Amino acid sequence: MQVEQFYYDNKTVKWFAYAVMVWGLVGMLVGLWASIAMFYPPINLGFAPTTFGRMRPVHTNAVIFAFVGNGIFMGVYYSLQRLCKSRMFSDALSKIHFWGWQLIIVAAALTLWMGNTTGKEYAELEWPIDIAITLVWVVFGINLFGTIIKRRESHIYVAIWFYIATWVTVAMLHIVNSMELPISFLKSYSMYAGVQDALVQWWYGHNAVAFFLTTPYLGLMYYFLPKAANRPVYSYRLSIIHFWALIFIYIWAGPHHLLYTALPDWAQSLGTVFSIMLIAPSWGGMLNGLFTLRGAWDKVREEPVLKFLVVAVTCYGMATFEGPLLSLKNVNAISHFTDWTIAHVHVGALGWNGFMTFGVLYYLIPKMWNTTLYSKRLAGAHFWLGTIGIVLYAVPLYWAGFTQSMMWKSFTEEGQLKFQFLETVTHILPMYIARSVGGAVYIVGAVIMVYNLIKTVGQGSFVADEAAEAAPLSAHVELHGHHHWHRWIEKRPMQMLVFSLVAVAIGGAIEMVPTFLVKSNIPTISSVKPYTPLELHGRDIYIREGCYLCHSQMVRPFRDEVARYGEYSKAGEFIYDHPFQWGSKRTGPDLARVGGKYPDSWHYNHMLDPQSMSPGSIMPTYSWMYDNDINAFRTPKMIWAMRKLGVPYEEGYENKCNADLQKQATEIANGLKADKINVKPEKEIVALIAYLQRLGKDIKAAPKSTTAQVTEAGILGN
């Protein structure tokens, strides 16, 4: 058969590799900054963009979508061409993909620093950027499938199965979770509310971990690990079983982020059991990786690429074993809302994603520049700094999480809470310091790598178009010995796409459809009323400043939480919350029932100087809320959007809402005057106080007396 000559496109890979290094360092440094704010609040600088609540989403988005995202594309663009024996489908699309993604990253960072956020973790980006992501993802998809279709290899390799599953699932997750109603260029409200929003969000959040941080990287592992070790993949059967089991089961596990919340119990249980069943499929990937190294362990000692890959795969195994354990209710009762979760995700992020990316970079750059690595010793130093960094990062946080949780749950023998919330925070500050040290060590390692790779680039000469040859695909494919039934689909990428979509659609559908349609899942509470216009403004500020990143709004049915915060949260309380604000971490106390707990003047002083009201607090100051006015022109639009989403404001309320807003704001300002505080009613702090004072109050009016309900009849009840 005639052999065809063609060229692999290395240029796009090169650009993605550069982007990985740049965004990786940026994302990690922002993370370090945010971690320092946990024990040294002055680093927030009293400036909105550098405050923790905004730095943290910048950090998470940068490391997930910029660092790992570019890492995925770098690895896919390199391996896909070689596995398909074909150049990428279109150079133009590659270019659009690369620059489009970088623009999205820049836009994401700027808007997040500006405070434009949807308030849903890892999906914080506002609607114009969501649309841009969708478009770029489609471009990537066309390029991906175009290349697969014009391949010169009869079957598609397991790495590509993972790429296909990644593509289709991320598309589904992104579109479903980003359903939002815009009210301006950079402001929108989630279409879902309360419990439903929480379910969709964590279905997304959990599977962003699965299909953005895991499956594409498993694909990379299946290419780069056997290549670097020059060993055959251990078990083809294991590949098949763990691939399908992984993508099918992963999707179901989202509710384990919502154990003990107001989510219906049956959904929580599904989250738990599917997480447990996920252990084996996850470990299948680890075993197939590690067993591939059989007979090559001597190389692992020598070769930096393999060292990084081995630790990456091991961290993957640890994180995917720990994850299911954290999904058991009795473990989750201890770990959730604490730093345990942060430690857990960083074992995955620093170990699995970080080390895998480093390994791939160490592999690719010398290959594409036709040279050898500048210094193996520096790579060795990086390896040890990285490993020590991970340990130093994770161990103190595990300790901090466990300790704090135990302190939260401690009662005296008289039946009183043993510790004030703040005591439990100040107790673990040394662990926070140790964590930052660990993070810094890890970053030093990454800097060494960048230096090493720059030197490598300097000594080599870049091969932009790498010559290759292969025979074109013939209609008849020769079979080798035993023919496995799975070979059928490996020749049919489109069927692969459809079956993957079916596999990942089932779990989400079974959990979401009943939660949306069956009324008994979210029993309504008659005394729960929509927010007033001023409270809506306050809520927007709460979301903008990322309060939900440190404060939960979910009292779980635990003795200590009910004693500390009040009655546990009910599903019916959140039906007007677009988006939900349950949070996932309690660096500060829960706020679900903070309404009426402190006087307005307390909140006023506290937001200006938290340490004055709670000495030792690590909360930053929010001085700009005392200068900025709320945008009252937007109020009618907000009311309109909320009604559109199902919040029962009366028809025509748009025309009256600002009068109500004025009235409530003036009342609060007047009340503050009695406490010798002079504040103009239109300031943001007034709206925020209104919102905080509303939190958790409605339910208190419910059962006690009917008169309370009568006075609360209007939507401006309080």
Place this chain on the structure above:
Amino acid sequence: MRTICRTSFLTLFLSIICAVSANAQAPAPSSMSNSFVVLMVTIIGFLALIIALLAYVLVNAASIKVENELKEKAANLGKTTLVLLIGAVLLVSTSAYAQSGEAASNISTTVSEATYYTLASVAVLELGIILTMLLMLRSVISVNKPATAADADAVVSKAPTVSWWDKINSFKPIQQEADIDLGHNYDGIRELDNRLPPWWLYGFYCCILFAVIYLWRFHVAESAPLSKEEYEIAVADAEVAKAAYLEKSANNVDENTVKLLTDEASLAPARKIFETTCAACHNKNGSGSVGPNLTDDYWLHGGSIQDVFKTLKYGWPEKGMKSWKDDYSPMQLAQLASFVKSLRGTNPPSPKAPQGVLYQEAGVKPDSAAAPKKDSTVVTSTK
């Protein structure tokens, strides 16, 4: 020989049971209701079962070996095994006593750190024992092998040794890899057709079984408590424990029985609480800021020791005063109320204007001039 082995095995097993039951019973009943403790005890019990099984296998293997060796008139190794076994028995039994002693001194209402570490260390100890026994078993079996196969052609002495690791993964020797090469070639990557690691596969089945049982228990049989039931159980248990404690303690103070305390031993801890908690709203010296002035004679909610205690205990949430009964014990609240009362007449600088109504000390008649002259007599009524 066999009887000695049997006895040692029995002792071993019994001592493990001892260890487990000592742990299971000591923190009861309070800790046993804690699901974490239950889980840990289950794990410990499960591990103990494995130890027992292993011990049985080991003892049998050892006795066979000993008999073989007796035939060869070399019982030395058998003795060592026995010594090792007895050592293990001693180790476990001593640890059992240590555990029971520790656990007894550690009766706590929730999972205290001590309970946690005790349970964890027992589990780790058991894992250690299992590992040791596996190693012993391996040595017993592996020494046996060449003895029986010694007469066979010793030419294959270089043949690949099949370790337990190879076995549990059902590894095919690398030398025979070509047999299972599937002939796939993706950019030079080949694929083998190795079997699924058996432990992985059965682990997967176990997880699925777990899932079925879990869903069955919680949602079909409804024999396990859901979140809300779990909460109610926890609160009920806590109430019982609290009542039992208060019964015996002097802490049983409420708004009807509270008495003004004046001794420094009572006021000093209250002062500390006041400075850390109350000062945020009432100022360090009680002169008031967000909250009212506590040093004058005017009270919004009554100025008697009983009233102040009540205010502290239940709060006036709508006015911004939270309830402190979940934060401080009745005794602490009594001390705090007494401390607040002791602030009267301290005349701090720049006090907040009086709020509420004038309160006359009950015990003290107005003529006794206990009420200090106030620079302000304005009474602001509250909203």
